[in-house]
Amino acid sequence: MWIFVFFDLPTETKRERKIYADFRKRLLRDGFTMFQFSIYLRHCPSRENADVHIKRVKQWLPKEGYVGILTITDKQFGQMELFRGCQLIVQDAPTQQLELF
Secondary structure, rough: OOOEEEEEEOOOOOHHHHHHHHHHHHHOOOOOOEEEEEEEEEOOOOOOHHHHHHHHHHHHOOOOOOOEEEOOOHHHOOOEEEEOOEEEEEEOOOOOOOOOO
């Protein structure tokens, strides 16, 4: 399973920028990586494990802004086509992530 977290948070004030930075740092500490600006993803070995990480993200939700959470399977992720300009980017096969409990 892959978890995508999409977010659009306000950054007008110093306080809002801190909230944005804290949310982003929590995602990174939980094993998410940046896919694009404001889109972070994480691989999970099972649906149960994905549910644990989704629950964590829901606990961190800021009071302002928009956050979306999407889960897809490895097969669906592998069917994604990525482009840089008009050039198709050849994706490497996803690496196996070892998780210790």
